[in-house]
Amino acid sequence: MKILVALTYYRPHTSGLTIYTERLAHALARRGHEVTILTSRFDRALPPEERHDGLRIIRVPVWFKISKGVVMPTIVLAAGRLAWRADAMLLHLPQFDAAGIAFWGRLFGKPIVLTYHCDLRLPLGIFNGFARAVVQTMNNLAALLSHIVVTNTSDYADHSSFLSRFRRKLRVIPPPVEITAASETAAAAFRNTYRPDSRFPLIGMVTRFAAEKGIEVLLRAFPEIIAAYPDAKILFVGQYRDVIGEREYLQRLLPEIARYEEKGQWRFLGLLPPEELSAFYGTIDLLCVPSLNSTESFGLVQIEAMMHGTPVIVSDLPGMRQPVLTTGMGATFRAGDSSALAAALRSVLGKKSDRGPARNLEAIYVPDAVARRYEEMFHDLSKR
Numbered sequence: 001m002k003i004l005v006a007l008t009y010y011r012p013h014t015s016g017l018t019i020y021t022e023r024l025a026h027a028l029a030r031r032g033h034e035v036t037i038l039t040s041r042f043d044r045a046l047p048p049e050e051r052h053d054g055l056r057i058i059r060v061p062v063w064f065k066i067s068k069g070v071v072m073p074t075i076v077l078a079a080g081r082l083a084w085r086a087d088a089m090l091l092h093l094p095q096f097d098a099a100g101i102a103f104w105g106r107l108f109g110k111p112i113v114l115t116y117h118c119d120l121r122l123p124l125g126i127f128n129g130f131a132r133a134v135v136q137t138m139n140n141l142a143a144l145l146s147h148i149v150v151t152n153t154s155d156y157a158d159h160s161s162f163l164s165r166f167r168r169k170l171r172v173i174p175p176p177v178e179i180t181a182a183s184e185t186a187a188a189a190f191r192n193t194y195r196p197d198s199r200f201p202l203i204g205m206v207t208r209f210a211a212e213k214g215i216e217v218l219l220r221a222f223p224e225i226i227a228a229y230p231d232a233k234i235l236f237v238g239q240y241r242d243v244i245g246e247r248e249y250l251q252r253l254l255p256e257i258a259r260y261e262e263k264g265q266w267r268f269l270g271l272l273p274p275e276e277l278s279a280f281y282g283t284i285d286l287l288c289v290p291s292l293n294s295t296e297s298f299g300l301v302q303i304e305a306m307m308h309g310t311p312v313i314v315s316d317l318p319g320m321r322q323p324v325l326t327t328g329m330g331a332t333f334r335a336g337d338s339s340a341l342a343a344a345l346r347s348v349l350g351k352k353s354d355r356g357p358a359r360n361l362e363a364i365y366v367p368d369a370v371a372r373r374y375e376e377m378f379h380d381l382s383k384r
Contacts (some may be wrong), residue, residue, distance in 0.1 A: 003036070003090060004038060004090070005021060005025055005089075006089070006095065013244075016298070019300060030368070040062050040070045041072075042059075047059070048060075079104050086110055089101070089102070090112075098139065111381030111382055119294040155319050157170055174365055175298055175370065181275075186279050187278075194269075202232075203218075203287075214292045214315065218341065222342075229346075233267070234267070237269045237272055286313055287301060291317060296320055297319040303361060316333060316334055327361070
């Protein structure tokens with residue numbers, strides 16, 4: 001089956017949406033499908049077209065950027081050429097261009113599945129308000145044109161004004177999660193570098209440095225943690241410089257973070273290769289996910305941590321809270337409440353843990369199982 005996948009940003013951009021798409025696309029390719037990724041050429045240094053790990057990636061020119069979004073009118077024309085040859089189409093929202101792409105699918109009679117990852121939120125302002133309204137209108141149109149709308153959890157769907165409009169089309173499919181186990185040598189090297197003394201608490205974050213991630217909530221909670229655990233440290237994994245649309249946010253928080261860096265209580269590790277990331281999860285005491293709003297719908301990193309037996313502290317938000325609620329590995333706290341976060345951190349740090357992974361996680365979230373669910377939907381739609 002020839003599957004056309006469309007989304008605004010793809011690799012090397014890093015976000016939960018791009019990681020989800022990459023894992024699913026590779027899993028579909030391993031199952032014998034021909035997968036084409038249609039996306040933006042958000043960085044002019046990227047090639048317009050390439051083949052990478054069995055995937056064909058086509059990037060269309062970006063005319064200009066609006067906040068975190070890109071304007072690329074030619075993507076709809078490119079989609080028309082590709083949709084004609086495709087057997088099925090998979091769209092990832094939020095994406096302004098998805099409605100135009102879905103139009104071609106309907107015109108050519110192709111099965112269209114839309115995966116809704118999260119709500120769109122932009123900074124306050126008249127222009128951003130207008131842009132948000134336009135994108136939301138196009139997202140609604142894309143969902144109307146699609147045959148099936150996929151979401152990660154029923155919890156998020158029950159609290160989403162967008163998804164509530166399309167309940168008859170809705171399917172709940174868990175996101176794809178995979179880990180590369182660290183060798184004993186790699187794990188030991190990581191521990192020796194970042195945790196030579198196992199007595200001090202080590203708190204981890206794995207995310208882009210972005211406003212919706214709630215990094216300032218952890219910063220506000222950290223003094224209370226230090227009061228209880230003076231040697232506590234934070235390791236931040238992920239892109240923190242040159243994050244699209246987040247320069248001001250970084251500049252606002254850097255002075256406070258710098259004070260902790262000087263004391264050795266905060267370290268930026270940047271993007272880690274898979275084996276090092278596995279070693280990271282196996283080294284930290286807990287993972288903190290203090291997201292602020294519905295731009296976050298699940299948090300793949302939670303499952304990654306739990307596969308290593310590492311508990312998670314997560315905001316009590318629809319969708320985001322589900323991994324902790326279903327596994328019991330960690331605690332939730334009221335989103336944005338730094339005191340509640342500090343209390344949750346102290347509670348989990350004060351408990352002994354055998355570091356055993358939650359049962360059956362790999363069977364639920366393995367990319368091949370997720371790809372099989374999509375494959376079944378495409379085949380069912382093709383028979384109609």
